[in-house]
Amino acid sequence: MKQRILIVGAGFAGMWSALSAARLMDLHGHTDTEVAVLAPQAELRIRPRFYEPNVHKMAAPLHDLFAAVGVTFIQGTAERIDAVGKTVEYRDAQGETTIRAYDRLVLASGSKVARPRLAGIEHAFDVDEINEAVRLERHIHSLGQLPASAARNTVVVAGGGFTGIETATEMPARLRKALGADAEVRVIVVDRGSEIGAALGDGPRSLIAEASAEVGVEWRLNSSVASIDADGVTLADGQRIAASTVVWTAGVRASSLTEQVPAERDAQGRLHVDRNLKVIGQDDIFATGDVAYAAVDDAGNYALMTCQHAIALGRSAGNNVAASLLGVDPIAYSQPKYVTCLDLGAWGAIFTEGWDRQIRFVRDEAKKIKTEINSVWIYPPAANRAEALAAADPMIPVVA
Known part of the structure; x- marks a missing residue:
């Protein structure tokens, strides 16, 4: 047997x-x-x-x-x-x-x-599973059918970690594609941290801030979302942000x-x-x-x-x-060996090495690496027995 x-x-x-x-x-x-x-x-x-x-x-x-x-x-x-x-x-x-x-x-x-037990959390989108990410994409495409308003043109991203940063910095271009190149859009990251990109460490932080400013991403620091509804979010300090789109990336x-x-x-x-x-x-x-x-x-x-x-x-x-x-x-x-390659939308990307995230490449040079990672490196090997088995050798480093 x-x-x-x-x-x-x-x-x-x-x-x-x-x-x-x-x-x-x-x-x-x-x-x-x-x-x-x-x-x-x-x-x-x-x-x-x-x-x-x-x-x-x-x-x-x-x-x-x-x-x-x-x-x-x-x-x-x-x-x-x-x-x-x-x-x-x-x-x-x-x-x-x-x-x-x-x-x-x-x-x-x-x-x-990790979606928390938060009032109105069901109104939030995420990019965690493919079905949810597709639902978010369809929602963004549908925004153009709504009457113009500040809420329609605003996306709140809850969480300023790796996923939150990549989601937020890609979002202005996605919104303008749906709403028009001249649309006045807002993307706001709500984060508990005291500095922009704090979760990524000292090395990348200033570049994340630079990229955020250039692509049009705002940060609300030392902040957290207290509740969500169909028209926006209320922060823990009582501040209200009108937004038709909320993306949860925290945890x-x-x-x-x-x-x-x-x-x-x-x-x-x-x-x-x-x-x-x-x-x-x-x-x-x-x-x-x-x-x-x-x-x-x-x-x-x-x-x-x-x-x-x-x-x-x-x-x-x-x-x-x-x-x-x-x-x-x-x-x-x-x-x-540990590396990171953080996508920062139209600004480019940041490629770092080591657990202390030492900057190695930025902007277009790093973006080329990110594109290679996302389109080639992380995909499965071809359905060829010899090639696939060879690729599965545990001694092959993921990052050389």
Whole structure:
């Protein structure tokens, strides 16, 4: 009877886990283990690009890729993990409940924007999932059909972190495309921080402020949203901003499936893992991507909820879960080089290196790198067995 590696999730970490597990099995000529991916759809949704227009095009099909490397795809949504019985209960495409057993589990179920219990939060859009990002895009296109008003021409972005900055600096151009090149538009970032771009550190901060001013993004600092309604937001200090569009980007939390694994979690719900990405205290469960609280080096740095980390985490998790069944040595996860490439709309971009975010490239030069990342680097490999398996080697650095 075949053993089964079950991978929950087909995002960056889940896809690369599947390819990497298949790679190690192939290297050892092992054909008695099924590598299966359980996810609602066999496609990689390019989440880092959801702040851009044309979101409906930002998904890459995975059926042919999985078939090429011998990975089984199971369409469904995981609902319950039984760590003792080693099963996952899921709801299939027809809505029926099914149980699938595993010998090893890789949890790669990702994360979601943390929407708070806030009055009127249902009025806010987000760029977290493709359906929500598409809904926002359709809404922006529809604004031109409304009577001209300050509210129609105003977008409030709640949260001044990485996603909030990229969403806000892209928004003036998106609004003018919908409302006309001469439209007087306003984009306002509401952020708890005391300085523009504070979440990105000292290095990029002044450039984020410069770019914001140039593209037309205002910041309300030391501020937070108290409530939202169909016509705008009320801030904690009582100030009112009339806006037909509010985008929530503040806070991210790991998939709630982590709560079903008996193990320690961090403040964002991520499971504590060892250097091989095995969940501490669980012999048969690995965690990767946004659900893993994983050390990237020996200097005290931990993986962030980014595709940059998810790709390497996935390759390592897939290799190591396969190694645990083959009885061969794992390869400890390590990702010492960290970079950021922050899109700043028409101004350009900022490319930094290191955890202290030292500036390396700015404006057009950085924008070219960002375009390459978003259009090439983060997409799946071709559905060619040899090429795909080679690309899944955990020793390949995501950032050279």
